[in-house]
Amino acid sequence: MGAVHHTATRQRQGQLPLRPAGPATVRALLDWYDAERRDLPWRYGPRKKADPYRVWLSEIMLQQTTVKAVIPYYQKFVARWPTVQSLAAAPLEEVLQQWAGLGYYSRARNLKACAEAVVRDFDGRFPPTERELRGLPGIGPYTAAAIAAIAFGDKATPVDGNVERVVSRLFAVQESLPAAKGEIRSLAGTLTPARRAGDFAQAMMDLGAEICTPKKPSCLVCPVQQDCAANAQGLSEVLPVKVQKSTRPSRYGIAFLVQREDGAVLLRKRPAAGLLGGMLEVPSTLWSDEMPTKKEALRSAPVTTSWLPVPGSVVHVFTHFRLELVVYRALVPVDASFTLWAEQERCRWVERRDLHAQALPSVMKKVIAHGLGGT
Ligand code: SF4
DSSP: OHHHHHHHHHHHTTSSOSSOSSHHHHHHHHHHHHHHOOOOTTOOOTTOOOOHHHHHHHHHHHTTSOHHHHHHHHHHHHHHOOSHHHHHHSOHHHHHHHHTTSOOTHHHHHHHHHHHHHHHHHTTSOOSSHHHHHTSTTOOHHHHHHHHHHHHOOSOOOOOHHHHHHHHHHTTOOSOBTTTHHHHHHHHHHHOOSSSHHHHHHHHHHHHHHTSOSSSOOGGGOTTGGGOHHHHTTOTTTOSOBOOOOOOOEEEEEEEEEEETTSOEEEEEOOSSSTTTTOEEOOBOOOBSSOOOHHHHHTTOSSOSOOEEOSSOEEEEOSSOEEEEEEEEEEEOTTOOOOOOGGGGGEEEEOGGGGGGSOOOHHHHHHHHHHHTTO
C-alpha cells in the first residue's frame, strides 16, 4: 500500500509516467503504426510478412543512410535485380556502378557476396533465424534482427540509433551511450511482442524518425507519451546522453585529372580491400596528414606532362576523417605517346559521356566536377 501511495505521489509530481512502458505501450504503438505508418517502397501492409530479399536489400542500404537517399537506389536495384538469384549472378562491377553515390562501398561488395552465399548455401532462400542470418556477409546483429522480425515474424529486436533513442527516453536511461547500449537492448527486448514483432520493430523505427526525433521530439502528439519516463521527468530533449566524440582528423592529397583532347578522362580502379574498395577514382597522391608539396605530389602523377593546379579544393567528409583534395589538371593529345606510371593496369580512359555510369564514389564525382568545371 505504501509503495502504491509512493508511486501515485511521484506520478502526481510528474516524475514517473502514468503508465510504465510495457504491453499497453506496445498496443498503443501498434495502433498508431496501423494508422500512421510511413509508406515506403520496401514495406508490406501491417500484419503481412515481407519478402526477405527486399527487407535485406533495404536494410543494408539504410545503414548510415537516410530513407530519402535510399529510395531511388532501392527502386533501381529491385527493377534491375528483382530476386536474390539475379543479384548473385550480376557482375560485381555492375553492382558497384549502381551503388555509386550511396557511400560505404563495402556494403555493395558484401551485398554481392551475401547474395551469392544465399544462393549457394541456402538454395536461394534467406535463412529465417537471427543466428543463421548473422553468418552471412555484411549482416550484423541489427540487420539480422530486422530481417528475422520483419520478414519472418520472429520475436527479434532490431536496435538502431532510432530505437536506442526511443527506448532510452521511454525508460529514462541516464547512463551515457555507448556504455548504456546493453541496458537499452535488453529494455527494448522486454517490449518486443511475440506477435507482430516485425510491425513493432517498424513502428519503433517510425516513431524515432517522425515523432521521437533527436532534437525537439513531438511529445504532445506521441502515441506513447503517457508511458514515457523521460517525458514525465522533463528529460525528453536531454536523453540519450552521449559521450562527446573526438573531432574528426583531416587528411590531404592531390588528385590528378588527366583529360584527353577528345574529352576522355583517366580513371583508376582502387584496390579491392579498404576504403572505397573496387570503386573507380581520379588518380591521386596518398591521403596524408599534410598537403604534399607540388614536387612531392608529382612523383605520384600518372603521366609526365605539364600540370595546372585548379583554383580551390574539394572537401569531403567521411565517417572517420575529413578529406581535402587539390586538383591538378592536364590535357593530353589522343595519340600522344607518354608513359603511364607503374599502376597503369588499373587505369582506363572513360569517355566523358560515360562518366555518369561509372562506379565513382561521391568524392570522385566532386573532384571531376571541380576539375572539369565549365569545360
Ligand atoms: Fe517520450 Fe516524447 Fe519520445 Fe514520445 S516523443 S517517446 S513522449 S520523449
